[in-house]
């Protein structure tokens with residue numbers, strides 16, 4: 182559980198990145214902070230592992246103020262996935278993934294033997310273990326970043342636009358894998374994105390941020406779509422966009438969903454027809 | 460051409476290869492002075508440069524200092540130090556250290572500074588201590604540039620260490636000064652050739668070391684185009 186208690190951040194120079202933010206990320210949930218560029222998402226995320234020190238308020242993990250914890254140990258206990266992957270270019274994929282366990286004192290051989298399983302877990306072929314980051318595509322590097330974050334088996338994962346650098350198809354694949362990982366591993370995940378579709382796709386709960394980290398709305402994706410709190414949220418989630426406004430029409434006895442422009446979006450199925458949830 | 464032959468003959472003379480002040484002794488002295496100077500300068504300049512590159516603190520001061528130290532005429536400094544410290548190796552060693560420091564300092568701080576900030580920030584965010592960031596990320600990645608500084612400093616010192624003979628009985632510079640005094644130009648040229656030879660040898664060795672470091676820092680060569688066989692097995696759906 183991560184609690185933000187009235188945190189604020191004013192950078193040296195006077196930029197107010199976050200004014201006053203309070204929110205609790207429940208254990209084992211996947212929460213998405215979503216907002217436009219400069220709304221303070223990264224700043225909030227980095228407060229959790231003390232890469233940013235709040236100038237007001239405090240962040241608690243399982244009830245303990247992070248300000249009182251040793252930074253290096255705190256960071257090793259939290260998985261962190263960066264936008265660009267942030268891999269060490271002079272080390273192999275295997276050594277990159279094993280970084281944190283090795284820092285924690287696990288023997289290098291032992292740590293590397295766990296690498297294969299981790300690579301498989303994020304959908305990478307273990308044969309790339311002896312390659313270097315620059316030999317992988319952007320999407321593969323991001324998967325390595327996720328594997329590295331998982332390596333020390335942390336309870337908490339922080340992800341800052343982890344799928345930013347990949348094309349929409351791979352992006353969807355990675356999003357689905359993240360959901361799968363979350364179900365299988367039961368981590369507490371805080372993910373930052375400016376992509377509302379991504380937020381709705383992966384989040385158990387979504388926090389929509391305005392400028393300066395002001396909370397515009399908190400809720401499940403369905404809540405937010407059903408009842409946008411105000412005009413800002415309405416426009417941010419695109420509640421008025423044609424593809425968000427669906428209605429049904431009858432086509433030879435099947436109920437087909439079409440959007441506001443009349444383009445078909447899918448078919449309506451009865452409850453008993455539903456596939457069991459994946 | 461004639462002089463070159465005379466120099467070769469001087470070098471071939473067995474009498475110049477034994478006893479005190481002979482070629483091997485002078486070469487060893489020269490190497491010893493170079494090693495001592497580059498070593499001492501590195502002990503001061505490289506940690507300082509790495510610290511400046513890592514923290515970003517004192518950057519202006521270091522640039523100003525390196526610039527000023529570069530502008531100091533070594534012969535003038537040597538004369539001044541000689542007047543102060545007297546005859547002996549002390550003055551030339553100190554003057555040569557002043558000569559070597561700027562290259563080493565510049566190599567160290569610019570090397571570390573040029574390491575991609577996202578890489579070090581990522582290393583910090585996953586739990587490396589500052590010391591670990593320096594030793595495991597910045598130094599390996601900056602090594603080619605740092606070695607570039609070592610290479611430049613070493614060559615400068617090898618060439619300039621001839622000046623040590625100006626006020627001390629040491630190094631290949633003795634052949635130059637002796638030759639000058641006795642108008643023995645063959646000896647002078649022989650000395651100069653030996654200095655050139657040593658400089659070339661070190662140039663080759665250090666260039667190889669630098670290439671090695673560059674390969675270790677960028678092991679996969681230039682950024683490869685996307686691999687022909689994408690490693691994307693479908694996850695269980």
Ligand SMILES: Nc1ncnc2c1ncn2[C@@H]1O[C@H](COP(=O)(O)OP(=O)(O)OP(=O)(O)O)[C@@H](O)[C@H]1O
Nearest residue numbers: 192196197198217218219220221222223224225375
């Ligand atoms: N180190 C810093 N020093 C000064 N100002 C900063 C610093 N980091 C961020 N800011 C400012 O704080 C505000 C919030 O930045 P932050 O990086 O948290 O935004 P973000 O929501 O992550 O944006 P993006 O989607 O572009 O990544 C911005 O106005 C930014 O310019």
Ligand SMILES: [Mg+2]
Nearest residue numbers: 222223224341
């Ligand atoms: Mg950001």
